[in-house]
Amino acid sequence: MSTEYISTVFDLDVTGPDHTRRLALTLAQHLNAGDVLLLSGELGAGKTTFTRSLGEGLGVREGVISPTFVLSRVHPNLTDGPRPGGPDLVHVDAYRLSSAEELDDLDLEFSLPRSVTVIEWGRDKAEHLSDSRLELDFTRLTGADARFAYSGAEEFSWDDEDKDESDEDADTPEPRLLRVRAFGPRWEHAFDALKEDLQSA
Numbered sequence: 659m660s661t662e663y664i665s666t667v668f669d670l671d672v673t674g675p676d677h678t679r680r681l682a683l684t685l686a687q688h689l690n691a692g693d694v695l696l697l698s699g700e701l702g703a704g705k706t707t708f709t710r711s712l713g714e715g716l717g718v719r720e721g722v723i724s725p726t727f728v729l730s731r732v733h734p735n736l737t738d739g740p741r742p743g744g745p746d747l748v749h750v751d752a753y754r755l756s757s758a759e760e761l762d763d764l765d766l767e768f769s770l771p772r773s774v775t776v777i778e779w780g781r782d783k784a785e786h787l788s789d790s791r792l793e794l795d796f797t798r799l800t801g802a803d804a805r806f807a808y809s810g811a812e813e814f815s816w817d818d819e820d821k822d823e824s825d826e827d828a829d830t831p832e833p834r835l836l837r838v839r840a841f842g843p844r845w846e847h848a849f850d851a852l853k854e855d856l857q858s859a
């Protein structure tokens with residue numbers, strides 16, 4: 659086993675939900691089957707919101723919701739979507755899992771080669787799935803930080819039919835800080851292009 663290393667890291671000021679969506683659609687264009695994403699951030703930070711748009715960008719069957727009781731969902735790639743023949747989306751919420759051993763019971767390694775595997779709350783539980791991964795950390799900004807970042811915010815504009823009771827403030831666009839970190843050989847030569855695209859999304 660080679661020593662794990664960070665290819666690089668950068669931060670993005672996310673102005674609101676529409677910006678979150680654009681970032682996810684942009685990221686989707688850079689993802690291939692076998693890629694693993696670990697999403698972190700407090701409850702309601704935007705992990706599922708981001709994943710929903712990622713699914714849109716990958717062209718997979720809809721229904722990415724906050725999977726309160728379902729730990730793992732497969733969203734098959736659509737033949738009439740933007741990436742026919744492309745990867746499926748496997749969306750996992752590991753919030754209730756307390757260890758890598760419990761995550762292993764989901765048998766994600768079987769779907770992994772043909773899928774983009776997105777794991778909310780996957781930090782410290784899912785690193786062993788692949789030698790490479792992207793980590794996305796969402797942070798809610800408060801106070802002066804928030805007012806500054808929100809000055810360029812856009813209207814909330816996507817349909818939010820799948821929102822659940824945790825989404826009380828869904829109509830309120832809020833700024834977020836998104837930290838993107840890449841680990842492993844997969845991103846060694848692919849990260850600069852990804853960073854450039856995300857920074858202009």
Ligand SMILES: Nc1ncnc2c1ncn2[C@@H]1O[C@H](COP(=O)(O)OP(=O)(O)OP(=O)(O)O)[C@@H](O)[C@H]1O
Nearest residue numbers: 674675678701702703704705706707825828831832
């Ligand atoms: N800039 C933003 N980016 C993403 N979501 C935002 C933003 N501003 C406001 N929101 C709202 O915040 C909520 C985020 O909820 P979401 O379910 O995506 O969070 P989560 O991180 O998946 O939480 P959990 O840990 O409970 O699964 C949504 O209601 C969304 O509309």
Ligand SMILES: [Mg+2]
Nearest residue numbers: 705706724778
């Ligand atoms: Mg969620």
